[in-house]
Amino acid sequence: MRYLPSWLALLAACAAGQDLSVEEWEPRSTLVVEEHLVPRAKFPVIDVHSHHRSATSPDRLDAIAKEMDALNLAVLVNLSGGYGERLRTTVRNFRGRYADRFAVFANPDFNGIGTPGWPQRAARQLEEDVGAGAQGLKIFKSFGMSIRDPRGERVAVDDPAMDPLFRVCARLNIPVLIHVADPAEFWVAHDSRNERWLELKLRPRRKRSAPPSFDQLIAERDRMLRRHPDVKFILAHMGWQGHDLSKLGKLFDEYPNVHVDIAAVLYELGRIPFSGREFLIRYKDRILFGKDSYAPSEFPYYWRVLETRDEYFEYYRRYHAHWRLYGLGLPDDTLRHIYWKNALRLIPDIDASLFE
Numbered sequence: 001m002r003y004l005p006s007w008l009a010l011l012a013a014c015a016a017g018q019d020l021s022v023e024e025w026e027p028r029s030t031l032v033v034e035e036h037l038v039p040r041a042k043f044p045v046i047d048v049h050s051h052h053r054s055a056t057s058p059d060r061l062d063a064i065a066k067e068m069d070a071l072n073l074a075v076l077v078n079l080s081g082g083y084g085e086r087l088r089t090t091v092r093n094f095r096g097r098y099a100d101r102f103a104v105f106a107n108p109d110f111n112g113i114g115t116p117g118w119p120q121r122a123a124r125q126l127e128e129d130v131g132a133g134a135q136g137l138k139i140f141k142s143f144g145m146s147i148r149d150p151r152g153e154r155v156a157v158d159d160p161a162m163d164p165l166f167r168v169c170a171r172l173n174i175p176v177l178i179h180v181a182d183p184a185e186f187w188v189a190h191d192s193r194n195e196r197w198l199e200l201k202l203r204p205r206r207k208r209s210a211p212p213s214f215d216q217l218i219a220e221r222d223r224m225l226r227r228h229p230d231v232k233f234i235l236a237h238m239g240w241q242g243h244d245l246s247k248l249g250k251l252f253d254e255y256p257n258v259h260v261d262i263a264a265v266l267y268e269l270g271r272i273p274f275s276g277r278e279f280l281i282r283y284k285d286r287i288l289f290g291k292d293s294y295a296p297s298e299f300p301y302y303w304r305v306l307e308t309r310d311e312y313f314e315y316y317r318r319y320h321a322h323w324r325l326y327g328l329g330l331p332d333d334t335l336r337h338i339y340w341k342n343a344l345r346l347i348p349d350i351d352a353s354l355f356e
């Protein structure tokens with residue numbers, strides 16, 4: 001090599017993989033440790049955070065039910081129920097075929113929010129949707145970020161227009177699963193210090209540069225939680241505070257009506273095997289299993305983090321996390337709460353006979 005001209009040496013170095021981009025660098029682990037793959041959850045599971053199209057065909061539902069059996073997924077909660085006619089179609093398709101395996105949540109119709117009469121109309125619609133079989137209300141993240149009133153003003157998460165809707169939830173005793181904000185890193189500079197650099201490169205539209213800030217959204221959310229102590233809230237994605245469990249713990253201590261799901265934030269729990277384990281044990285009544293995107297091959301990563309004490313194993317979505325995961329080895333009692341007990345307590349009309 002030392003007899004080659006320098007540009008030729010450079011070329012040879014590139015060919016040997018010495019000039020890689022960060023996206024190309026995927027080092028294998030040389031660590032030799034015990035591995036315990038968990039294809040099937042130890043106890044039956046209610047996935048409280050799933051999305052399926054209203055028109056899912058009977059054949060597709062049969063296939064999903066088979067996949068669920070293999071994973072020990074007892075119940076999937078379809079959060080994309082819609083409202084009105086679409087809600088009725090979703091309930092008919094899912095509950096009509098497998099009443100015990102699927103639950104359906106309604107979504108508010110935000111058209112016309114900010115105009116007179118909307119709060120009462122939305123409340124009436126929800127009542128009708130619950131009458132048609134909806135078992136909860138899901139509010140998508142567009143609420144608080146992109147939904148605007150007719151004057152073009154952003155509708156805040158604690159807007160009083162939502163109060164009648166929440167009063168219906170309290171009266172009918174149905175939970176509200178709400179997604180507020182996004183990972184905090186989406187609001188900070190997209191540079192070499194950003195933990196979600198790769199995601200923001202691949203999905204640039206997720207970057208947030210205009211108001212509201214992450215902190216403002218969380219403050220609005222907390223004011224909303226305070227105003228409705230009789231509504232059972234489930235904050236999606238650990239309220240995007242899985243990276244700061246002391247804050248989340250304070251939230252739980254302050255608001256007994258607040259719960260979280262762990263959908264799509266496995267990478268946070270999997271990097272804190274000690275404090276994460278303590279947290280889940282301590283707040284086992286407040287944490288529910290959720291997955292978000294329905295992909296059968298990805299559920300076993302959750303089982304492995306929650307159930308085993310495996311070390312330093314791969315995660316399935318590199319743009320969420322460039323690090324590897326550790327198992328928390330949760331006790332059976334904690335697992336049962338996260339997997340099904342809390343969901344069974346919060347969501348009406350789930351068949352309790354599916355669980356021990």
Ligand SMILES: [Zn+2]
Pocket residue numbers: 049051292293
């Ligand atoms: Zn979701």
